[in-house]
Amino acid sequence: MVPAELWFTERQNDNLTIGLRIRKILHSEQTEYQTLDVVETVQYGNLLVLDGCVMTTDKDEFVYHEMIAHVPMHTHPNPKKVLVVGGGDGGAIREVVKHPSVEKAVLAEIDERVIENAKRYFPQIAQGFSDPRVEIQVTDGIRHVQEHPGEYDVILVDSTDPVGPAAGLFARDFYQAVYNALKEDGLFVAQTESPFVNQDLVRGVFQDVKSVFPITELYLAYVPTYPTGMWSFTMGSKRYHPLRDRQPARTADTRYYTEAVHEAAFTLPRFVEELLKG
Amino acid sequence: MVPAELWFTERQNDNLTIGLRIRKILHSEQTEYQTLDVVETVQYGNLLVLDGCVMTTDKDEFVYHEMIAHVPMHTHPNPKKVLVVGGGDGGAIREVVKHPSVEKAVLAEIDERVIENAKRYFPQIAQGFSDPRVEIQVTDGIRHVQEHPGEYDVILVDSTDPVGPAAGLFARDFYQAVYNALKEDGLFVAQTESPFVNQDLVRGVFQDVKSVFPITELYLAYVPTYPTGMWSFTMGSKRYHPLRDRQPARTADTRYYTEAVHEAAFTLPRFVEELLKG
Incomplete structure (x- = not known):
């Protein structure tokens, strides 16, 4: 059996994506202003996502x-x-x-x-x-x-x-x-x-x-x-x-x-x- | 009906991908040395791919x-x-x-x-x-x-x-x-x-x-x-x-x-x- 792969994919615009393999989803919520997700990626460590856009990562x-x-x-x-x-x-x-x-x-x-x-x-x-x-x-x-x-x-x-x-x-x-x-x-x-x-x-x-x-x-x-x-x-x-x-x-x-x-x-x-x- | 989307995804390493929406696949072959693909992307124009790696694009x-x-x-x-x-x-x-x-x-x-x-x-x-x-x-x-x-x-x-x-x-x-x-x-x-x-x-x-x-x-x-x-x-x-x-x-x-x-x-x-x- 091939193990499942968990990936975070950001649609940077209509025609361009970046994908990051993730270890786990740490948090997801809808705030008063936006959606907020935190995922743990292999490449860049923890990743903060607001309204589906990459905000910041531990590594970069x-x-x-x-x-x-x-x-x-x-x-x-x-x-x-x-x-x-x-x-x-x-x-x-x-x-x-x-x-x-x-x-x-x-x-x-x-x-x-x-x-x-x-x-x-x-x-x-x-x-x-x-x-x-x-x-x-x-x-x-x-x-x-x-x-x-x-x-x-x-x-x-x-x-x-x-x-x-x-x-x-x-x-x-x-x-x-x-x-x-x-x-x-x-x-x-x-x-x-x-x-x-x-x-x-x-x-x-x-x-x-x-x-x-x-x-x-x-x-x-x-x-x-x-x-x-x-x-x-x-x-x-x-x-x-x-x-x-x-x-x-x-x-x-x-x-x-x-x-x-x-x-x-x-x-x-x-x-x-x-x-x-x- | 939602129309199908055609994407080229490069696995840049085990944990990182870039995705490009493509209009069409223009060419694919196995040469003596490597696989060679040419696809037309929306973001970057034509894209040359060797052994699955992005080599060059019209736009960048x-x-x-x-x-x-x-x-x-x-x-x-x-x-x-x-x-x-x-x-x-x-x-x-x-x-x-x-x-x-x-x-x-x-x-x-x-x-x-x-x-x-x-x-x-x-x-x-x-x-x-x-x-x-x-x-x-x-x-x-x-x-x-x-x-x-x-x-x-x-x-x-x-x-x-x-x-x-x-x-x-x-x-x-x-x-x-x-x-x-x-x-x-x-x-x-x-x-x-x-x-x-x-x-x-x-x-x-x-x-x-x-x-x-x-x-x-x-x-x-x-x-x-x-x-x-x-x-x-x-x-x-x-x-x-x-x-x-x-x-x-x-x-x-x-x-x-x-x-x-x-x-x-x-x-x-x-x-x-x-x-x-x-």
Whole structure:
């Protein structure tokens, strides 16, 4: 008898899937906002799935979380107050609090169940929550941003894909609200999908951010469990430039980020450069 | 009635798959050396499959072929005679002949059926074959290298995965033979899989090449249809260094490669740097 095989298959779009062999399904629930599943995969360890989309895995989460956090944090000379919109797994804020200048790091996550399940099934990702400088707010990130003008040095938009609860995080109005929530020398970064398959979105977000912020730059990182493995992040900044104003590394506790990686991440393949031109 | 869906699924390893929706199966055969399939996918256009492994697709082939060719070609100040081992689809040699200094570009491909099917189903990849400087030899690349000492300026090892006919291309003896087939200032590059999932291979090849060549460097590119999307190339060089001796770009006819991309590709994430330390 051939033993049964258990596989998790994500439909990354209508025409593309990634499949991961799983040892077992650890948890499934319908939260107030989305479906939430946790499965144990052979390749990548535990996997968090929201509305059927891969969010993070034990084995490759370091890439995304280090790159969404350390690039903007090392662009700001003295980030004291930081906001993470979304990011309920805790990985981004874990990296944020590696910066000694941080006095307060607020997590504005709409779905408390993401936080609770991260603590249970991804303790090494959620470990940042225990830092005394971290404040967890279960709230709509859009409203939080609107209600805190001029308050933050750095804002990270660590969202799900631009469908469901995160759709409003990919709109020009939101980037304007983020601009307003930043101090006069503040900056922000958002995850902005793959330039190989989400070209309209990458271009649209870049143009929208550019229409709001004087400095707009896109950078890339290798995230194996996201579609195509090439992931983009878009930075909008009021004053500091990610290359000209880059700060010396404040932590050696990274597995992907280095000073050289920070610089190289902004070097774009020609087709991505051309995509951003318009 | 729900219409049937046709999918191509590659088992990238025991625990990981990529799935591509296909419009139709264009061709399937058993050659003397391997199984060969061509399918038309929605996401990536036509797809060439050897022994069940994704080799190349219409839509993303430019990344791999530009990066395996232009990085070594732009490291050599005056490449006249170039060898491609494998590479029967023609993509690597198409990029090689964009360099005006090239007088002769030899393709040593063991399986004539790969060449024939590339001409039929991937004409824009195979177009390099029609350049008068190109010489196609249907032969064992290992033997060709052994029989041509001191002959080449640049050698590209554009192989399949290290199983089946290509296994011998991932061995120290082969790198020594490549060294011998190069002129006194020659250099070579081989595709060397993904640092995320083929860590032992990446480390082993790097150490083997380093034991033969005075200059050994690894670089990376985003290849969406290869496992994890992060692909590595290992360069061994007798004299020229890929960064210190990099030449100005000799062609603007690229979609991935630029002078800045050449430089940035050698910047490695910390975990890859540490992998190479042994």
